[in-house]
Amino acid sequence: MDVDGGGNKRVFHRLGGPQSDPSKNQKVCFHWRAGKCNRHPCPFLHRELPPPPSQQGLNGTASSKRHHAFAATTDGPSARNRGPNNFNGGASSTWGRTGGTRVFVRKMEKVCNYWVQGNCSYGDKCKFLHCWSMGDSFSLLTQLDGHQKVVSGIALPSGSDKLYTGSKDQTVRVWDCQSGQCLGVINLGGEVGCMISEGPWVFVGIPDVVKAWNTQTNSELSLSGPVGQVYALVVGNDLLFAGTQDGSILAWKFNAVTNCFEPAASLKGHTLAVVSLVVGANRLYSGSMDHSIRVWSLETLQCIQTLTEHTSVVMSVLCWDQFLLSCSLDQQLKVWVATQSGNLEVTYTHKEEHGLITLCGMHDSEAKPVLLCACNDNTVRVYDLPAFSERGKIFSKEEIRSIQVGPGGLFFTGDGTGQVKVWKWVVEPAPTA
Structure with missing residues (x-):
């Protein structure tokens, strides 16, 4: 008392x-x-x-403010083994339903400022969190310090034991995956707007150019053509696409004979900057500051549909099986599914209290599909799919702009302070009877 x-x-x-x-x-x-x-x-x-009865602990009594509890229930084997490749095609009946999934019990959701500064005198009795996450499904392994501004891209090239991170401090840092030590700093002379890897290649978008490095041959190329900052990169149908500040999407094709990337197309339609790109189902999807998503055929490179249901910048788009997921600063995450006519329509809308910045889909330690949603309140929400039941939350000093999946249950987050954190999915404890 x-x-x-x-x-x-x-x-x-x-x-x-x-x-x-x-x-x-x-x-x-x-x-x-x-x-x-x-x-x-x-x-x-x-x-x-005391919480209402529906929020009480597993034993029927109110849970401790600092305890993180999950209640795991099932409605048959299909609920325990649901994955991204076997979602029910009737998505409208499964998205957003919490039946048969975990329930995340909310507790005090604030990181102790004194703990961050290293001088909290309350210790375990502190009412606030002394950790950077809530939830038992994942844990923080280490953090990588060095960047001076927001981390805008994270990449792990195939066959390499190096991690690459890009920042608006105009540098790319190369990290040793075993020791976590920074092996080198590449000064680019421009803010990094995005970064991806494809096979041995690392692609970095900076103002007016895309830099390409082959980590196996150590060759370096500069792809000219973009006007303004390059905000998004993706590879599909043997083409490299770049979303640019002037609203266009440029495409290059690799020529193995000349060992260079040759301009292939320029896709016009967006009226403001293209900030997100994803490829899936033989389509290219682009999200823009003009509040729209455009759907492009990878065969003809023509726009075949424009989606206008968002009311602010479409910050991130993600393909998951037959679904397209999009998030926006309008605080909404929308799930799209193709109708019989082939056009995409919204089948479910998930609302947050803050604007959404980026989406990342992955599998947990039990190979179940999970969605990470970074919001502009300096948090990342972790949800089970397709139910959108909350699994946990990640906190940061500033907005998390980059999330990247790694091998062996690892994933990485990069925030506005320039810090990169390494996380790992863990095997969850058995639920209490």
Whole structure:
């Protein structure tokens, strides 16, 4: 019980003792939560209110504020083994349903500022988090420090034991995957807008050019043509596509004879910068600052549909099986599915309290599909698919702009401070009976 050293009766009454007045204010003191209430007596509660029955712990009693609990239930083997390649085609009946999936119990969702600075005196008794995540499914392995500005791209070339990170500090850093040490810094003379890897190649978008490195031959190429910053890169149908600041999408094709990339096409249609690209189902999907998504045929390179349901910048697009997922600063994540006519329509909309920045799909330690959604409140939400039940949350000092899947259950996040964190999916403890 939270009473003062002298066992003050007024405090005891305010905390809900037998003699407490039911007419008292049942609101929790904001200043007490922040650890600095100096009112004696305070008209508000100095304790957390018990959660409603649906939010209680696995044993029927309220869970500790600092404990992270999952309730795992199933509705048959299909619920336990659902993956991205066997989603039910009738998506409207499964997206957003929590039945048969984990339930994430929300707790105090704030990282202790004093802990971040290394001087919290409360230790385990602190009401705030002393870690950078909530949830039992993944853990932080290490962090890579060196970049001075936001990390805008992370890449792991095939066959390489190096990790590449690009930043708006105009550098690319090369890290040793075994030791975590920085092996080199490449100064580009321009802010890195994006970075991807394809086979042994690493592609980096900077203003007015795309840099290409072959990590096996150590060859370096510069692809000219973009106007302004290159915000997005993707490879599909043997073509390299770049989304640029002027709203165009440039395409190059690799010529093995001359060992260079030759201009192949320029896709016009967006009226503002193209900031996200993804390839799937023989289509190229582009998200733009003009609030639209355009669907392009990879065979003809013609726009075959324009999606206009978002009301702000379409920050990220992701293909998952027969679905297209998109997120925007309008705080909405939309799931699209093709109709019989072949056109995409929204089958489910997930709403957040903050704008969404980037999406990343992967599998957890049990090969179940998971979606990571970075929001502009400096967090990443972790959801089971297709139910969108919350698995956990990742916190950061500033916005997380880059998420990249690695081998062996690893994934990487890069934030606005220039820090790269390495995470690993872990085997979850068996649910309590």
